[in-house]
Amino acid sequence: MEVIVLRVLYSLCGIGVLGFLVHIYNSVWFKSERVRRKLRMQGIKGPTPSFLYGNLPEMQKIQLQALKAPLHDYCSEFVAHDYTSTLFPYLEQWRKEYGLLYTYSTGMRQHLYINQPELVKELNQSLTLELGKPTYVTKRLAPMLGNGILRSNGLLWAQQRKIVAPEFYMDKVKEMVGLMLESAEPMLKKWEECIEAQGGLTAEIKVDEDLRGVSADVISRVCFGSSYAKGREVFSKLRSLQKTISHQGFLFGVTNLGNIFGAKKQNEISCLEREIESLIWKTIEERDQQAEEVVSEKRDLLQHILEAASGDQSLDKDSCKRFIVDNCKSIYFAGHESTAVATSWCLMMLASHPEWQARIRSELAQVCPNGLPDATSLPHLKTVTMVIQEVLRLYPPAAFVSREALEETKVGNITVPKGVCLWTLIPTLHRDSDVWGPDANEFKPERFAEGVAQACRLSPQAYIPFGLGPRLCLGKNFAMVELKVILSLIISRFSFSLSPKYHHSPAYRMIVEPGNGVQILITKTSDD
Numbered sequence: 001m002e003v004i005v006l007r008v009l010y011s012l013c014g015i016g017v018l019g020f021l022v023h024i025y026n027s028v029w030f031k032s033e034r035v036r037r038k039l040r041m042q043g044i045k046g047p048t049p050s051f052l053y054g055n056l057p058e059m060q061k062i063q064l065q066a067l068k069a070p071l072h073d074y075c076s077e078f079v080a081h082d083y084t085s086t087l088f089p090y091l092e093q094w095r096k097e098y099g100l101l102y103t104y105s106t107g108m109r110q111h112l113y114i115n116q117p118e119l120v121k122e123l124n125q126s127l128t129l130e131l132g133k134p135t136y137v138t139k140r141l142a143p144m145l146g147n148g149i150l151r152s153n154g155l156l157w158a159q160q161r162k163i164v165a166p167e168f169y170m171d172k173v174k175e176m177v178g179l180m181l182e183s184a185e186p187m188l189k190k191w192e193e194c195i196e197a198q199g200g201l202t203a204e205i206k207v208d209e210d211l212r213g214v215s216a217d218v219i220s221r222v223c224f225g226s227s228y229a230k231g232r233e234v235f236s237k238l239r240s241l242q243k244t245i246s247h248q249g250f251l252f253g254v255t256n257l258g259n260i261f262g263a264k265k266q267n268e269i270s271c272l273e274r275e276i277e278s279l280i281w282k283t284i285e286e287r288d289q290q291a292e293e294v295v296s297e298k299r300d301l302l303q304h305i306l307e308a309a310s311g312d313q314s315l316d317k318d319s320c321k322r323f324i325v326d327n328c329k330s331i332y333f334a335g336h337e338s339t340a341v342a343t344s345w346c347l348m349m350l351a352s353h354p355e356w357q358a359r360i361r362s363e364l365a366q367v368c369p370n371g372l373p374d375a376t377s378l379p380h381l382k383t384v385t386m387v388i389q390e391v392l393r394l395y396p397p398a399a400f401v402s403r404e405a406l407e408e409t410k411v412g413n414i415t416v417p418k419g420v421c422l423w424t425l426i427p428t429l430h431r432d433s434d435v436w437g438p439d440a441n442e443f444k445p446e447r448f449a450e451g452v453a454q455a456c457r458l459s460p461q462a463y464i465p466f467g468l469g470p471r472l473c474l475g476k477n478f479a480m481v482e483l484k485v486i487l488s489l490i491i492s493r494f495s496f497s498l499s500p501k502y503h504h505s506p507a508y509r510m511i512v513e514p515g516n517g518v519q520i521l522i523t524k525t526s527d528d
Contacts, residue, residue, distance in 0.1 A: 032108045035417045039103045039112065042414060046103040046113075047094060054105030055090075062090040082441075083506040084427050087399070091425055101414075109136065112422045114411075117435065120424050121461035122412040124401060124468035129154045131411075134404040134421045141510075143273035144241050146326025149474075150334055153406065160327060163308045165474045167223070167301045173477045174375040176222045180485040181372065183217040188493055195524060204499050207347055208517045211486070212239075212340040218482060219335035223301040224283065224328070231332070234279045238333050241272045242510055280328045281321070301331065338397045339479045341513040343486055345395040346388060348518045349443055350491070351498040356445060359383050360491045361525070373488045381484055386445035388483050389452065392465035393430045394443065397511040400425060401467060426464055427512070435462040496522040 036049075047055050066089035085092045091113060094102055100115040114120060123131070132153030138145075145151040149160040166172070187210045194203040216235045224231065244265060284306070305327050309320045350357050363383045364371065373381065401424040405416040416422065433440045435456050436447070447455045456462050466473035473479070490496075499519035507515030 032105065032110060035110045035420060036103065036105070038415065038417050039110070039420075044101055044103050044112070044414070045098050047097075049105045052107065054107050054109070056106055059090040059106070062093055065089070082431070083512070084425060087506065087508045087512070088425065091423075092428070095428070103420075110417075110420050112414075112416065112420050114422055114424050115429055115432075117429070117432075117459035117462045119412045119414065120401070120429065120464070121468065123403060123422060123424065124461070124464065124471070126409075126411065127470055128409055129158070130405065130407040130409045131403045131422075132157070132406050134402050136421075137402065140245060143269050144238065144245065144333060145330050146322065148326035148328075148330030150330045151326075161474065163304060164301065164327065164331070167304060168474050168476075168478050170477045173481050174378075176218070176478070177373070177375045177378065177481065177485060179221045180218050180482055181489070183221065184214050184486050184489050187211075187214050188489060191494065191522060192524065195522065202521050202523050204501070204519060204521055206517045206519045208340070208344050208514065211343045211347075212336065214486060215336035215340040215343070215482065219332065223331055223335060225300045225302065231279075231283070234276060234283075234332055235336065237272050237276050237279070238329075238337075241269065241276065242333070242337070244269055244272070245510075276329065277325050280325050280332070284324060284328070302328065334475060335478070338475075338511055339482050341397045341511055342388075342392060342395075342479065343483060344514055344518045345397075346391045346483065346487055347490070347496070347520060348498070348502070348514065349391050349394070350387065350487075351496050351518075351520045353443060354495065354497065356383070356387055357491055357495055360387065360488070364488055364492050368488070368492075371492055373485055378481060378484050381488065382449075383445070384484050384487055385480075386448040388480065388487070389448040389455075390443060390445040393436075393463060394427075394441075395506070395512065396426045396430060396465040397513070398426060398465065398467070398473075399508060399512050401464065424464075429462050429464065432462060435459045493525060494522045495525055496520045 032049075032054075039046075047058060049055050050057060066086055082092070090104075094104060094113070095115065100113075101119065102113050104111050104113070114123060133151060135153075138151040138153075141151055147156065149157060149164055152160060190210065191203065191205060194205055195201070198204070212235070216231065220231045284302070305324055309323045350360075360381075360383050363381060364373070367377045367380045368374070403422045405418050405420045405422070408418045409416050411422070430436075431440045435458060452463050453460050461468060466476040466479075497520065499521050501519045503516045505515035506512050
């Protein structure tokens, strides 16, 4: 009798396991295969996925091969260094195999790579809320960005953008120029002191952290009514959090099941998240106490966020606090990190091309009567603008435009099934010789002499350092003005060249930044 019972139990277990496997096949693999079939029927090809893992094994293999590739000397011609082949080698290899439109999968998640300019335009200019930020990516970024404007989708995103965007309109940004000048002054004095301390002629400086300090001070002053000194801990912990969570694996859904430090890293992330939120909320409570003293015409962004949250009847007390903190986290991070990195790339390129320093210096002497840029003179700094635009073409801090089809939707003539994630690799688009010509990898700011539309007149949508369409970076005006101010101040006081210690190694840490920093040799200009 016992033997019969055991046999029955074994049979039931076997049936259960078989049923589970059939369920996995039907609900997971078959569902993914159905999505791939819809894409294949539209002529979209890609690498063949494996069961359960998709193309992850191939991605990891290609990445390892790229890491083992011999290092080249980029000292003289590193501008032409195709860093996408180092940072995202699988995307580049598949692009060469399948063209500018292909599909691949990570596990059961399907992706669509788009680098056709017309489709990129359609993707960016789509008004539907059915295309949002990829949910699996934003989930990993939640500790850093909360559910603020950089991470949210749908109506919540639209509501947040309506609150934040007006604070970065050009008329508001022009009023910030004085604060930007004040924020940069301590850095310039520090560099002058470094020159004196190193013999009075030339000093070697690693510029990255100094530039982050300036950018953080600017965003603190104009948006939160405080200074970098007061918010130093927030920025420091945000930077630590950025380094902890930013790796290529999470970006494409790559998992590392063998990572025995997963729990430890997660604890570190949670601790940093709590500390950042506590520091931000402390600033908010201080502002609450001073609310009656805030002059209405001088309200900053924090004040607008506080008023919007308190005036929203749909938010309870906890939701209201979450809304405020999440948007502060997003602005703290986005408002200083990308601009600081872009400035580092600008100094790297200008250090390699001193003739453009001379051109900018000459323009400043003509346009700025007292040698300092102001709201009136900034629009006339054409040479500075050309240099910035060319650097953002070659080294855009944002590597991708990414979307997820939250429902089945159309992008151009492509029907995108629900759940598919779409990716555009911006630096590849920016270096496309079909758009930019045979000199696409060269540093030639003069290509922007007649503006962006003329620089890539065949495909204006192929230049997207700030995105395009409804999700155009709302800080674009702010970033461009800050870049102009800081570069103008530095070049008016110093001439500089690359240090022999500089090692060209772009790294992806949520944005593309100089992996080992930018070291320059600076000298005070003779006019100073």
